[in-house]
Amino acid sequence: MNEGGLESALSRMRAAGLSAAACASFAGAWRQAASGQAGLMPEAELEPADAIPSLAEAVGSARPDPALLDKLCVIKLNGGLGTSMGLERAKSLIPVKDGLNFLDFIAGQILALRAAHGTKGPRFLLMDSFGTSADTLRYLEKYPDLSSDGRLDFLQNKIPKLAADTLEPAAWPAARDLEWCPPGHGDLYPSLLGSGWLDRLSGEGIDYLFVSNSDNLGATVDLGLLAWFAQSGLSFLMEVAERTASDRKGGHLARRKSDGRLVLREIAQCPEGDLDAFQDTARHRYFNTNTLWLRVADLRRALEENDGALPLPLIKNTKTVDPRDASSPKVLQLESAMGAAIECFSRSGAVLVPRSRFAPVKTTEDLLALRSDAYCVTGDQRIELVPERRGVPPDVVLDPACYKMVAGLEAGFGEGAPSLRRCDHLRVQGPWRFEDGVVCHGAVKFINPHPRVATAQAGVYRDTEVGV
Numbered sequence: 001m002n003e004g005g006l007e008s009a010l011s012r013m014r015a016a017g018l019s020a021a022a023c024a025s026f027a028g029a030w031r032q033a034a035s036g037q038a039g040l041m042p043e044a045e046l047e048p049a050d051a052i053p054s055l056a057e058a059v060g061s062a063r064p065d066p067a068l069l070d071k072l073c074v075i076k077l078n079g080g081l082g083t084s085m086g087l088e089r090a091k092s093l094i095p096v097k098d099g100l101n102f103l104d105f106i107a108g109q110i111l112a113l114r115a116a117h118g119t120k121g122p123r124f125l126l127m128d129s130f131g132t133s134a135d136t137l138r139y140l141e142k143y144p145d146l147s148s149d150g151r152l153d154f155l156q157n158k159i160p161k162l163a164a165d166t167l168e169p170a171a172w173p174a175a176r177d178l179e180w181c182p183p184g185h186g187d188l189y190p191s192l193l194g195s196g197w198l199d200r201l202s203g204e205g206i207d208y209l210f211v212s213n214s215d216n217l218g219a220t221v222d223l224g225l226l227a228w229f230a231q232s233g234l235s236f237l238m239e240v241a242e243r244t245a246s247d248r249k250g251g252h253l254a255r256r257k258s259d260g261r262l263v264l265r266e267i268a269q270c271p272e273g274d275l276d277a278f279q280d281t282a283r284h285r286y287f288n289t290n291t292l293w294l295r296v297a298d299l300r301r302a303l304e305e306n307d308g309a310l311p312l313p314l315i316k317n318t319k320t321v322d323p324r325d326a327s328s329p330k331v332l333q334l335e336s337a338m339g340a341a342i343e344c345f346s347r348s349g350a351v352l353v354p355r356s357r358f359a360p361v362k363t364t365e366d367l368l369a370l371r372s373d374a375y376c377v378t379g380d381q382r383i384e385l386v387p388e389r390r391g392v393p394p395d396v397v398l399d400p401a402c403y404k405m406v407a408g409l410e411a412g413f414g415e416g417a418p419s420l421r422r423c424d425h426l427r428v429q430g431p432w433r434f435e436d437g438v439v440c441h442g443a444v445k446f447i448n449p450h451p452r453v454a455t456a457q458a459g460v461y462r463d464t465e466v467g468v
Contacts, residue, residue, distance in 0.1 A: 004256040005167040019194025022157040025309040032314040046254040059224030066117035079129035086405030090132035108381030126153040130234035152405035154195040154280040163329040186336025212291040218359035235298035235345040240286035248279035372420040
């Protein structure tokens with residue numbers, strides 16, 4: 001194997017000041033790519049995950065201990081810029097509800113948890129990117145009690161994009177920043193190590209990590225689950241939820257036949273001939289919510305045993321070096337998923353959680369639902385579905401031509417989200433402006449085939465189609 005391309009890439013990374021852990025992790029991914037390993041997980045090598053305890057079963061067998069909060073660090077992944085919704089700054093700064101954004105709710109949850117139990121913990125950190133750190137830290141200055149030492153984040157790494165045919169670092173002189181890409185959220189581990197935070201947390205007496213995405217406000221510290229994890233002896237715990245038809249293309253949990261270990265399989269790791277089995281939600285019942293619990297000592301040991309880089313399965317993404325220019329050269333972006341680390345520990349497990357702990361905002365449709373009265377804010381700053389929803393969020397479908405971007409959503413719903421408390425399905429087609437006071441019950445459609453903006457007037461709409 002000619003490693004000239006690897007050495008060129010590592011030289012570029014070192015010149016950019018990236019850590020030895022980041023370089024080691026990239027080297028492992030590059031060698032997988034160069035060897036022809038696509039990180040595929042054939043169905044014949046897997047069996048369905050079974051014997052997954054529910055949250056109620058786990059919590060019911062543990063005695064909550066608030067003292068554990070002082071041994072816990074909450075880490076939120078906060079590297080996204082919200083570009084898919086037309087934004088160029090931290091996605092967590094998008095207003096979510098009552099004028100508050102994701103960061104407001106996250107900070108409120110941490111502070112409320114400490115106040116409720118009279119503890120100094122949990123410690124709180126963000127894994128920011130080069131594009132989100134400055135705005136995020138500036139905003140969080142309004143919460144001086146969030147950190148006793150003023151340290152609130154560490155940066156995820158960046159890696160070179162690779163020419164698809166040679167695996168050499170891609171060159172794009174027109175925009176040098178486009179020669180780099182993020183390595184996926186599996187970068188959590190080398191970033192923690194390379195930044196010095198893993199050693200620092202250990203020195204502070206932190207024994208456990210709770211990790212989730214900043215756009216998932218359902219992922220909050222459950223004291224009973226923390227106690228169960230602490231008592232379980234597990235090194236790694238993944239929160240999973242039941243797959244539905246809408247989740248069939250997302251990664252799922254399985255068990256590897258060769259050694260019995262739990263593994264995470266993403267659709268990019270599924271051979272084409274196995275796609276039917278991959279999407280069979282009755283066979284592979286659980287998906288990764290990207291909410292994890294880790295034992296610090298065991299994570300440090302695993303990193304030491306693997307020269308600073310966990311052997312995570314490779315995810316190869318083929319793109320163009322300039323994502324806005326389809327004619328620009330093809331490149332490979334080497335990524336990994338942080339949940340894939342479940343196979344790196346002999347003592348790993350999963351817990352089945354209700355859908356209420358998985359409420360990410362990936363689209364403006366998710367955002368509109370969250371802004372509506374289908375969700376309420378609890379006293380400890382959690383956002384959850386109102387009781388009459390019975391755990392089922394409203395199904396919202398918005399015309400992407402009009403509402404895919406936040407600016408379009410604000411234009412259509414600037415006076416407030418419609419009431420969706422009793423709405424099963426909402427579909428909005430074409431340009432509309434919703435007045436304050438629109439109430440939807442059952443299945444409601446607003447159809448406007450014309451370019452002129454129509455007005456949805458205040459009132460109750462029940463199982464109806466409104467057209468112009």
